[in-house]
Amino acid sequence: MKDTLHGIFADTLNRLRDQGVLPANTTIDVRFEQPRQKDHGDLATNVALTLAKSAGMPPRELAHSITEALPDTPLIRKVEIAGPGFINIFVAPAAQFDVVKRIRREGEHYGRCGLGEGRRVLIEFVSANPTGPLHVGHGRGAAYGDTLGRVLTAAGYDVEREYYVNDSGRQMDILALSIWLRYLQACGQSLAFPNLAYQGDYIKQIAAQLRQSDGDAFIRTLDETHLKQLGADNETSLDALIKWMRDLLGNADYQTVLGTGRSRLLDDIRSDLEEFGVSFDRWLSEQSLRDSGALERTIKRLQQSGHTYEKDGALWFRSSDFGDEKDRVVVRESGMPTYFAPDIAYHLNKFDRGYDLMIDVLGADHHGYIPRVKASVQACGYESSRLHVKFVQFAVLYRGGKKISMSTRRGEFVTLRELREEVGADAARFFYVQRKPDQHLDFDLDLAKSQSNDNPVYYVQYAHARICSVFEQARDRGMEARVPDDAALEVLGEEHELDLAKLLTRYPDVVANAARNFDPHQIVYYLRELANGLHTYYNAHRFLESNIERRNARLALIDATRQVLFNGLSMIGVSSPSSM
RNA sequence: GCGCCCAUAGCUCAGUUGGAUAGAGCGUUGGCCUCCGAAGCCAAAGGUCAGAGGUUCGAAUCCUCUUGGGCGCGCCA
Numbered sequence: 058m059k060d061t062l063h064g065i066f067a068d069t070l071n072r073l074r075d076q077g078v079l080p081a082n083t084t085i086d087v088r089f090e091q092p093r094q095k096d097h098g099d100l101a102t103n104v105a106l107t108l109a110k111s112a113g114m115p116p117r118e119l120a121h122s123i124t125e126a127l128p129d130t131p132l133i134r135k136v137e138i139a140g141p142g143f144i145n146i147f148v149a150p151a152a153q154f155d156v157v158k159r160i161r162r163e164g165e166h167y168g169r170c171g172l173g174e175g176r177r178v179l180i181e182f183v184s185a186n187p188t189g190p191l192h193v194g195h196g197r198g199a200a201y202g203d204t205l206g207r208v209l210t211a212a213g214y215d216v217e218r219e220y221y222v223n224d225s226g227r228q229m230d231i232l233a234l235s236i237w238l239r240y241l242q243a244c245g246q247s248l249a250f251p252n253l254a255y256q257g258d259y260i261k262q263i264a265a266q267l268r269q270s271d272g273d274a275f276i277r278t279l280d281e282t283h284l285k286q287l288g289a290d291n292e293t294s295l296d297a298l299i300k301w302m303r304d305l306l307g308n309a310d311y312q313t314v315l316g317t318g319r320s321r322l323l324d325d326i327r328s329d330l331e332e333f334g335v336s337f338d339r340w341l342s343e344q345s346l347r348d349s350g351a352l353e354r355t356i357k358r359l360q361q362s363g364h365t366y367e368k369d370g371a372l373w374f375r376s377s378d379f380g381d382e383k384d385r386v387v388v389r390e391s392g393m394p395t396y397f398a399p400d401i402a403y404h405l406n407k408f409d410r411g412y413d414l415m416i417d418v419l420g421a422d423h424h425g426y427i428p429r430v431k432a433s434v435q436a437c438g439y440e441s442s443r444l445h446v447k448f449v450q451f452a453v454l455y456r457g458g459k460k461i462s463m464s465t466r467r468g469e470f471v472t473l474r475e476l477r478e479e480v481g482a483d484a485a486r487f488f489y490v491q492r493k494p495d496q497h498l499d500f501d502l503d504l505a506k507s508q509s510n511d512n513p514v515y516y517v518q519y520a521h522a523r524i525c526s527v528f529e530q531a532r533d534r535g536m537e538a539r540v541p542d543d544a545a546l547e548v549l550g551e552e553h554e555l556d557l558a559k560l561l562t563r564y565p566d567v568v569a570n571a572a573r574n575f576d577p578h579q580i581v582y583y584l585r586e587l588a589n590g591l592h593t594y595y596n597a598h599r600f601l602e603s604n605i606e607r608r609n610a611r612l613a614l615i616d617a618t619r620q621v622l623f624n625g626l627s628m629i630g631v632s633s634p635s636s637m
Numbered sequence: 638g639c640g641c642c643c644a645u646a647g648c649u650c651a652g653u654u655g656g657a658u659a660g661a662g663c664g665u666u667g668g669c670c671u672c673c674g675a676a677g678c679c680a681a682a683g684g685u686c687a688g689a690g691g692u693u694c695g696a697a698u699c700c701u702c703u704u705g706g707g708c709g710c711g712c713c714a
Contacts, residue, residue, distance in 0.1 A: 090656090092657080093657080093658090093659090093660085094657075094658075097657070101656095101657090103656060106656075106694080106695085109694080110694095115694090116694075139657075140656085140657045140695095141656080141657080141694060141695070142694085143656080143657070186714080223714075226714070227713080227714075228713095228714065292713085369712080370712090371712055372712095373712095382639075382640065382710075383710085385712095386711090386712045387712095388712085389712040390712060391712080393712085395711095395712060395713085395714090396713075396714050397714095400714095421641095421642075421707085421708060421709090422708060422709070423709085423714095424640095424641055424642075424708070424709065425640075425641075425708080425709035425710060426709085427641090428640095428641095448641095448642080448708095450642090450707085450708090491650085492649095492650075493650095493651090495642065495643080496642095496643080496650080497643085497707075499649065499650095501649085504663090507676095511662085511663065511676090512676075513662070515676050516662090516676070516677090518676085519674085519676050519677075520677090522674080522676090523673085523674060523676095523677080526673075526674055527673050527674090528673095529673090530673050530674090531673080534673090570653075573653080573654090574653055574654095576653080578651085579651090579653095582650095582651060582652095582661080585661075585662080586661085589661090589678095592677050592678065593677090593678065593679090595673080595674090595677075595678080596669085596675090596677065596678040596679080597678080597679095599672070599673060600673060601673050602673095636674090637674090637676075
């Protein structure tokens, strides 16, 4: 319907241009929106306002010329000029319900569009270090990234999801050390556990598993000086301990300890995300970039770009050439690359793979890091504008009105798994996606759990279940519960019915807009509106009435509503129960 | 100190390429089940869109400044 109107207006404006009312170079771009107020019509456009200046006439006068030139169409009941020059269109009631047929025809495809034109998009998200289980902060990134993927897919993009595994470097050494020390403790050795090592109980579990699979293979004799360092609470001692461990274990045993921890934690992360409805097309390992030589090649490539120099024995990248506030070290004085180096390699790898669009979903604490990453890809000759970064703020949990304090370092944090077990995956996803990612999120556990009208998840799901229940009722009463395809929609026309149809019409725009702005939360707000539209209609009218024609028309309308509720809930990864 | 993000109803937040009288949920108050699911609906109350300038037909939205919060600024990751 909107498309048809769009065509009518475009034709009309083109005609006016040919007639010389509008200048020859005018670009015709008509947009319609649903006005907030009903007396402003069903759709309104501000073309007369936007074109007034170039046409050299007052907006209202131009609006008058446009409406005069509009052809007769059964679609439009009435056209009015209002305010400074808005053209308000009152659509014929019968045309409003065409959307019902379209939804019933398109089913799960209703809401999709060709906005993306098949462009390839890579979304990298979560990418939590495999040094522990995912916590609720990662959960938000997971929900956002996955939902964004679903939205972009619906909008016609070719989406790939990727998890970048930071499985090399010092943090993995600390992981190995933590596991090994717990292992030694489990083998009966009495030793202190460093505060800077990973504290969580999961480390003990991995150590126990190691002992079960490899017995006493990793027991080593300890010496006094290192035993003392276990109690020292500083990074230098930790590095000394790591070196000590690697010497004592030898490379093969060290790799076994590390590899066991790495794979165990990644398995845990993977299954956690699967249960959360999040899956990835690719898990790309940092270590693999080192092993394949990509890291070395990247450093060479950067040097060849002419944007590096040596200072104090280190290799610097002149990122300030590209707007970064200062230059960055890529290779340390010691010859070891900084953490920045593999990240450059990873991003070049992404660009090399030829995506039209790349989206990094990162924790908000990484924002200062982006200018140097963009600088590095630019230095290597790529358009950094193809890389978009969305920052996700941390979620703060509340229970009983009180903030739950968390500390990753102390191993005191609520895991994503615990959250799912407590409130359920549906509520968790709904609450996460409800907010714009760059806003702080107050996550009220009591509210997410409550099976009451306070809980927005149930509110939307209830609307879906309610419709299913109506059809159930119809069957029980021996009515024909299948809606005939030729249901006479023209018998509809109650105000609530028109409101609902308008809401249904909006859905594809909502999806397109969410995709355009990378803002999945718009889906959530829309679903609440749609659920409200259904509930209101439900309370005002009976569907299962004796007039068969009207009953079927109403069933067709609410079945279309059910479909859109389902499509929208699926889009955010939440289930659509038929009863609750 | 410099940079990025943010400030909308008592609380939590929508409001996106600048549009008409700024919306929703919660909370408060008052109504609605002999009737398809009351996990629902209806109504009322609640605002200097942090403040001050500017841009224009028109600003919560764009620009500048001020105030008040969050984060970042390492040869850590």
